[in-house]
Amino acid sequence: MFEQLVVGGKVELFKKSRRIKENGETKEMLVSQIMDINDETIICTMPSRQGKMIVLEVGTLIEAFFYTGNYIYKSDCTVKSRGKEGNIFTVELRPETALVKFQRREFYRLKCTIDADIIPLTDEERKIFDVTGKLPDNFVMPEDKGIIVDISGGGLRLFSKKQYDADSIVNVSFPIQVGDRSRYMKLMAKVVMSMRNQNSDSVYDSRLQFVNMQKEDTEDIVKYVFAQQRMIRKKERGL
Numbered sequence: 010m011f012e013q014l015v016v017g018g019k020v021e022l023f024k025k026s027r028r029i030k031e032n033g034e035t036k037e038m039l040v041s042q043i044m045d046i047n048d049e050t051i052i053c054t055m056p057s058r059q060g061k062m063i064v065l066e067v068g069t070l071i072e073a074f075f076y077t078g079n080y081i082y083k084s085d086c087t088v089k090s091r092g093k094e095g096n097i098f099t100v101e102l103r104p105e106t107a108l109v110k111f112q113r114r115e116f117y118r119l120k121c122t123i124d125a126d127i128i129p130l131t132d133e134e135r136k137i138f139d140v141t142g143k144l145p146d147n148f149v150m151p152e153d154k155g156i157i158v159d160i161s162g163g164g165l166r167l168f169s170k171k172q173y174d175a176d177s178i179v180n181v182s183f184p185i186q187v188g189d190r191s192r193y194m195k196l197m198a199k200v201v202m203s204m205r206n207q208n209s210d211s212v213y214d215s216r217l218q219f220v221n222m223q224k225e226d227t228e229d230i231v232k233y234v235f236a237q238q239r240m241i242r243k244k245e246r247g248l
């Protein structure tokens with residue numbers, strides 16, 4: 010019934026009384042992850058906001074956005090039950106509406122392999138960033154190495170040897186090719202979640218959401234993503 014979804018996929022949840030604001034106002038988004046898929050329900054981790062677990066009451070009506078490799082699927086869901094698997098608190102969601110493909114250009118995710126440098130901000134640098142939206146002029150720190158495994162105009166997913174605190178801010182740098190231009194992107198991002206990779210105890214799987222992006226940077230990433238997708242389709246057709 011939910012063959013479009015995948016275990017481990019990211020989920021964004023919004024209480025129906027706090028719908029996404031289209032005018033740019035603050036959104037109250039909860040972040041979760043699919044743990045299991047049944048015939049009529051979807052088991053997810055209990056969601057969090059800014060690194061703090063938010064316990065959902067049974068019967069709560071939720072607007073859910075389920076991320077897959079290339080698309081996002083939307084459904085209105087009811088919280089059917091709560092539980093615990095090992096040390097992980099869970100929530101069972103029952104979709105009340107059919108899964109509908111929900112795609113925006115900036116959300117289209119490209120599977121990729123791109124080397125990246127990650128620099129976490131210190132507490133003092135975070136204070137400056139929160140006030141000014143910019144990095145301090147003397148911002149220099151050792152870089153962590155990571156590999157971007159999917160990217161969109163809104164954020165990215167990367168594998169690294171280091172775990173990052175949820176809601177922390179990092180500077181992430183990576184190269185992309187935009188038409189005949191080579192760009193080395195240096196972007197600020199918020200850590201949505203960071204957890205140990207299911208296939209390797211020494212690797213952490215982190216999801217980052219870009220913040221304070223310039224319009225040009227978003228547009229260039231979207232152009233890069235769709236150019237790469239066109240190349241993939243041509244190869245699949247043998248062109």
